[in-house]
Amino acid sequence: xxxxxxxxxxxxxxxxxxxxxxxxxxxxxxxxxxxxxxxxxxxxxxxxxxxxxxxxxxxxxxxxxxxxxxxxxxxxxxxxxxxxxxxxxxxxxxxxxxxxxxxxxxxxxxxxxxxxxxxxxxxxxxxxxxxxxxxxxxxxxxxxxxxxxxxxxxxxxxxxxxxxxxxxxxxxxxxxxxxxxxxxxxxxxxxxxxxxxxxxxxxxxxxxxxxxxxxxxxxxxxxxxxxxxxxxxxxxxxxxxxxxxxxxxxxxxxxxxxxxxxxxxxxxxxxx
Numbered sequence: 001x002x003x004x005x006x007x008x009x010x011x012x013x014x015x016x017x018x019x020x021x022x023x024x025x026x027x028x029x030x031x032x033x034x035x036x037x038x039x040x041x042x043x044x045x046x047x048x049x050x051x052x053x054x055x056x057x058x059x060x061x062x063x064x065x066x067x068x069x070x071x072x073x074x075x076x077x078x079x080x081x082x083x084x085x086x087x088x089x090x091x092x093x094x095x096x097x098x099x100x101x102x103x104x105x106x107x108x109x110x111x112x113x114x115x116x117x118x119x120x121x122x123x124x125x126x127x128x129x130x131x132x133x134x135x136x137x138x139x140x141x142x143x144x145x146x147x148x149x150x151x152x153x154x155x156x157x158x159x160x161x162x163x164x165x166x167x168x169x170x171x172x173x174x175x176x177x178x179x180x181x182x183x184x185x186x187x188x189x190x191x192x193x194x195x196x197x198x199x200x201x202x203x204x205x206x207x208x209x210x211x212x213x214x215x216x217x218x219x220x221x222x223x224x225x226x227x228x229x230x231x232x233x234x235x236x237x238x239x240x241x242x243x244x245x246x247x248x249x250x251x252x253x254x255x256x257x258x259x260x261x262x263x264x265x266x267x268x269x270x271x272x
Contacts, residue, residue, distance in 0.1 A: 001043055003047075021164045022164040028050040031055060070086060074111065077107065118157065124210060136149070136170050137167070155214055158215070178271075180198075182198050192211070195260050206218065
Protein backbone atom coordinates (compact mmCIF):
# COMPACT_ATOMS: atom_id res chain seq x y z
CA UNK A 1 0.00 0.00 0.00
CA UNK A 2 0.98 3.64 -0.35
CA UNK A 3 1.34 5.84 2.77
CA UNK A 4 -0.89 8.84 3.23
CA UNK A 5 0.65 12.16 2.19
CA UNK A 6 2.89 13.91 4.69
CA UNK A 7 5.28 16.84 5.04
CA UNK A 8 8.99 15.97 5.34
CA UNK A 9 11.33 17.91 7.64
CA UNK A 10 15.03 17.08 7.96
CA UNK A 11 16.25 18.13 11.40
CA UNK A 12 19.71 19.71 11.54
CA UNK A 13 20.07 19.15 15.30
CA UNK A 14 18.32 17.62 18.28
CA UNK A 15 17.00 21.05 19.25
CA UNK A 16 15.61 21.54 15.74
CA UNK A 17 13.84 18.19 15.96
CA UNK A 18 12.34 19.12 19.33
CA UNK A 19 11.18 22.45 17.94
CA UNK A 20 9.48 20.67 15.03
CA UNK A 21 7.73 18.31 17.46
CA UNK A 22 6.55 21.25 19.56
CA UNK A 23 5.30 23.08 16.45
CA UNK A 24 3.35 20.20 14.92
CA UNK A 25 2.19 18.35 18.05
CA UNK A 26 0.67 14.91 17.60
CA UNK A 27 0.78 15.32 13.82
CA UNK A 28 4.56 14.80 13.88
CA UNK A 29 6.54 11.57 14.06
CA UNK A 30 10.30 11.11 14.31
CA UNK A 31 12.05 9.07 11.62
CA UNK A 32 15.40 7.40 12.37
CA UNK A 33 15.98 3.91 10.94
CA UNK A 34 12.33 3.67 9.94
CA UNK A 35 11.94 -0.08 10.41
CA UNK A 36 9.00 0.29 12.77
CA UNK A 37 7.32 3.44 11.47
CA UNK A 38 7.49 2.94 7.70
CA UNK A 39 5.65 -0.44 7.68
CA UNK A 40 2.89 1.08 9.81
CA UNK A 41 2.62 4.00 7.39
CA UNK A 42 2.46 1.71 4.37
CA UNK A 43 -0.59 -0.02 5.84
CA UNK A 44 -1.95 3.33 7.05
CA UNK A 45 -1.90 2.17 10.63
CA UNK A 46 0.10 5.35 11.26
CA UNK A 47 -0.71 8.52 9.31
CA UNK A 48 1.56 11.32 10.55
CA UNK A 49 1.10 14.68 8.88
CA UNK A 50 4.78 15.53 9.38
CA UNK A 51 7.86 13.30 9.36
CA UNK A 52 10.85 14.74 11.20
CA UNK A 53 13.98 13.00 9.95
CA UNK A 54 16.68 12.72 12.65
CA UNK A 55 18.65 9.94 10.97
CA UNK A 56 21.65 12.15 10.14
CA UNK A 57 22.27 13.54 13.62
CA UNK A 58 25.71 12.01 14.14
CA UNK A 59 26.10 13.55 17.60
CA UNK A 60 23.45 11.11 18.87
CA UNK A 61 25.45 8.06 17.78
CA UNK A 62 28.04 6.94 20.36
CA UNK A 63 28.89 4.31 22.98
CA UNK A 64 30.77 5.90 25.89
CA UNK A 65 31.99 4.89 29.34
CA UNK A 66 29.94 6.91 31.83
CA UNK A 67 31.69 5.70 34.99
CA UNK A 68 29.14 3.44 36.63
CA UNK A 69 27.19 3.01 33.40
CA UNK A 70 27.54 2.86 29.64
CA UNK A 71 26.04 5.85 27.83
CA UNK A 72 24.67 5.12 24.36
CA UNK A 73 23.39 7.70 21.89
CA UNK A 74 19.82 7.11 20.77
CA UNK A 75 20.79 6.93 17.10
CA UNK A 76 23.41 4.24 17.62
CA UNK A 77 22.79 1.46 15.10
CA UNK A 78 22.21 -2.11 16.20
CA UNK A 79 25.33 -3.11 14.27
CA UNK A 80 27.45 -0.76 16.38
CA UNK A 81 26.02 -2.32 19.53
CA UNK A 82 26.73 -5.90 18.48
CA UNK A 83 30.36 -5.09 17.59
CA UNK A 84 31.17 -2.85 20.58
CA UNK A 85 34.16 -3.88 22.70
CA UNK A 86 32.94 -1.65 25.53
CA UNK A 87 29.57 -3.41 25.64
CA UNK A 88 31.27 -6.79 25.49
CA UNK A 89 33.18 -5.86 28.62
CA UNK A 90 30.54 -3.94 30.57
CA UNK A 91 27.07 -4.82 29.23
CA UNK A 92 27.34 -8.10 27.30
CA UNK A 93 23.62 -8.87 27.46
CA UNK A 94 22.79 -5.76 25.43
CA UNK A 95 25.52 -6.55 22.90
CA UNK A 96 24.17 -10.06 22.40
CA UNK A 97 20.52 -9.02 22.19
CA UNK A 98 21.40 -6.46 19.51
CA UNK A 99 22.89 -9.27 17.44
CA UNK A 100 19.53 -11.08 17.54
CA UNK A 101 17.51 -8.24 16.02
CA UNK A 102 16.20 -8.98 12.53
CA UNK A 103 18.90 -9.59 9.93
CA UNK A 104 22.13 -7.77 8.98
CA UNK A 105 20.28 -5.28 6.78
CA UNK A 106 17.96 -4.32 9.64
CA UNK A 107 20.83 -4.09 12.12
CA UNK A 108 22.80 -1.74 9.86
CA UNK A 109 19.90 0.74 9.74
CA UNK A 110 17.85 0.27 12.90
CA UNK A 111 18.64 2.40 15.97
CA UNK A 112 18.54 1.63 19.67
CA UNK A 113 16.50 4.73 20.48
CA UNK A 114 13.99 4.02 17.74
CA UNK A 115 13.44 0.48 18.94
CA UNK A 116 12.86 1.63 22.51
CA UNK A 117 10.69 4.64 21.63
CA UNK A 118 8.44 2.47 19.46
CA UNK A 119 7.61 0.41 22.57
CA UNK A 120 6.79 -2.81 20.75
CA UNK A 121 6.26 -5.67 23.24
CA UNK A 122 7.58 -8.14 20.64
CA UNK A 123 10.87 -6.27 20.24
CA UNK A 124 14.12 -7.65 21.67
CA UNK A 125 15.89 -4.55 22.97
CA UNK A 126 13.25 -3.25 25.41
CA UNK A 127 13.55 -6.52 27.33
CA UNK A 128 17.31 -6.09 27.59
CA UNK A 129 16.88 -2.54 28.92
CA UNK A 130 14.43 -3.77 31.56
CA UNK A 131 16.51 -6.76 32.64
CA UNK A 132 19.63 -4.62 32.99
CA UNK A 133 17.90 -1.89 34.99
CA UNK A 134 18.62 0.77 32.40
CA UNK A 135 17.17 4.21 31.83
CA UNK A 136 16.69 6.70 29.02
CA UNK A 137 17.25 10.43 28.71
CA UNK A 138 14.42 12.44 27.19
CA UNK A 139 14.94 16.03 26.00
CA UNK A 140 12.16 18.51 25.37
CA UNK A 141 11.54 22.26 25.36
CA UNK A 142 11.73 22.27 29.17
CA UNK A 143 15.07 20.48 29.37
CA UNK A 144 16.16 16.91 30.05
CA UNK A 145 14.79 14.20 32.31
CA UNK A 146 15.88 10.64 33.06
CA UNK A 147 13.21 7.92 32.89
CA UNK A 148 13.84 4.46 34.32
CA UNK A 149 13.06 1.50 32.08
CA UNK A 150 10.40 0.40 34.58
CA UNK A 151 8.51 3.66 34.04
CA UNK A 152 9.17 4.07 30.32
CA UNK A 153 6.94 1.44 28.67
CA UNK A 154 3.33 2.36 29.45
CA UNK A 155 1.18 0.35 27.01
CA UNK A 156 0.92 -1.12 23.53
CA UNK A 157 3.28 0.97 21.35
CA UNK A 158 3.16 3.65 24.06
CA UNK A 159 5.93 5.12 26.19
CA UNK A 160 6.41 7.89 28.74
CA UNK A 161 7.91 10.19 26.10
CA UNK A 162 5.98 13.43 25.68
CA UNK A 163 4.80 14.52 22.25
CA UNK A 164 7.50 17.21 22.21
CA UNK A 165 10.31 15.07 23.62
CA UNK A 166 13.20 13.32 21.90
CA UNK A 167 14.94 10.25 23.33
CA UNK A 168 18.60 11.27 23.23
CA UNK A 169 20.51 8.72 25.31
CA UNK A 170 20.26 5.26 26.86
CA UNK A 171 22.10 4.45 30.09
CA UNK A 172 22.97 0.89 31.05
CA UNK A 173 24.46 0.13 34.49
CA UNK A 174 27.69 -1.82 34.20
CA UNK A 175 27.01 -5.50 34.72
CA UNK A 176 30.27 -6.46 36.37
CA UNK A 177 30.52 -10.23 36.61
CA UNK A 178 26.75 -10.84 36.56
CA UNK A 179 25.65 -13.84 34.52
CA UNK A 180 23.22 -13.25 31.69
CA UNK A 181 21.20 -14.99 29.00
CA UNK A 182 18.81 -14.18 26.18
CA UNK A 183 16.40 -16.86 25.04
CA UNK A 184 14.36 -16.20 21.91
CA UNK A 185 11.86 -18.58 20.34
CA UNK A 186 10.84 -17.80 16.77
CA UNK A 187 10.09 -19.63 13.54
CA UNK A 188 12.81 -18.02 11.42
CA UNK A 189 16.00 -16.27 12.46
CA UNK A 190 14.81 -12.83 11.36
CA UNK A 191 11.28 -13.11 12.79
CA UNK A 192 9.87 -11.37 15.83
CA UNK A 193 10.02 -13.48 18.97
CA UNK A 194 6.96 -15.60 19.67
CA UNK A 195 8.30 -15.37 23.23
CA UNK A 196 11.64 -14.11 24.45
CA UNK A 197 13.35 -13.81 27.84
CA UNK A 198 16.22 -11.57 28.93
CA UNK A 199 17.97 -12.53 32.18
CA UNK A 200 20.71 -10.80 34.14
CA UNK A 201 21.61 -12.12 37.57
CA UNK A 202 23.91 -10.62 40.19
CA UNK A 203 22.96 -8.64 43.30
CA UNK A 204 19.82 -7.21 41.68
CA UNK A 205 18.50 -9.87 39.29
CA UNK A 206 16.44 -8.76 36.32
CA UNK A 207 14.17 -10.90 34.15
CA UNK A 208 12.14 -9.40 31.31
CA UNK A 209 9.70 -10.95 28.88
CA UNK A 210 9.19 -10.40 25.16
CA UNK A 211 5.71 -10.66 23.64
CA UNK A 212 3.95 -11.66 26.85
CA UNK A 213 1.75 -8.61 27.28
CA UNK A 214 0.68 -5.28 25.77
CA UNK A 215 3.98 -3.67 26.74
CA UNK A 216 7.55 -4.82 27.42
CA UNK A 217 7.50 -6.16 30.97
CA UNK A 218 9.54 -7.56 33.81
CA UNK A 219 8.78 -10.93 35.39
CA UNK A 220 8.60 -9.62 38.95
CA UNK A 221 7.63 -12.97 40.44
CA UNK A 222 10.62 -14.66 38.85
CA UNK A 223 12.96 -11.93 40.09
CA UNK A 224 11.62 -12.30 43.64
CA UNK A 225 12.02 -16.07 43.49
CA UNK A 226 15.63 -15.76 42.34
CA UNK A 227 16.39 -13.28 45.11
CA UNK A 228 14.94 -15.67 47.69
CA UNK A 229 17.21 -18.48 46.51
CA UNK A 230 14.68 -20.55 44.56
CA UNK A 231 15.88 -23.02 41.96
CA UNK A 232 15.66 -22.21 38.28
CA UNK A 233 12.70 -24.56 37.91
CA UNK A 234 10.80 -23.08 40.85
CA UNK A 235 11.46 -19.50 39.72
CA UNK A 236 10.38 -20.32 36.17
CA UNK A 237 7.10 -21.79 37.42
CA UNK A 238 5.76 -18.26 38.01
CA UNK A 239 7.09 -16.79 34.74
CA UNK A 240 3.62 -16.31 33.24
CA UNK A 241 2.02 -14.86 36.37
CA UNK A 242 0.54 -11.42 35.71
CA UNK A 243 1.10 -11.59 31.95
CA UNK A 244 -1.37 -11.06 29.10
CA UNK A 245 0.02 -13.10 26.21
CA UNK A 246 -1.32 -12.18 22.77
CA UNK A 247 -3.24 -14.72 20.71
CA UNK A 248 -2.34 -14.99 17.03
CA UNK A 249 -1.38 -17.51 14.37
CA UNK A 250 1.88 -18.24 16.20
CA UNK A 251 0.26 -19.39 19.41
CA UNK A 252 -2.45 -18.94 22.01
CA UNK A 253 -2.17 -17.83 25.63
CA UNK A 254 -1.50 -21.32 26.97
CA UNK A 255 1.26 -21.98 24.43
CA UNK A 256 3.03 -18.70 25.11
CA UNK A 257 2.77 -19.18 28.87
CA UNK A 258 4.39 -22.60 28.50
CA UNK A 259 7.16 -21.10 26.36
CA UNK A 260 7.78 -18.39 28.94
CA UNK A 261 8.27 -20.96 31.70
CA UNK A 262 10.59 -23.09 29.57
CA UNK A 263 12.68 -20.15 28.35
CA UNK A 264 12.96 -18.55 31.78
CA UNK A 265 14.28 -21.79 33.25
CA UNK A 266 16.79 -22.10 30.41
CA UNK A 267 17.83 -18.47 30.82
CA UNK A 268 18.38 -18.70 34.57
CA UNK A 269 20.31 -21.95 34.18
CA UNK A 270 22.55 -20.48 31.49
CA UNK A 271 23.17 -17.29 33.46
CA UNK A 272 23.97 -19.10 36.72
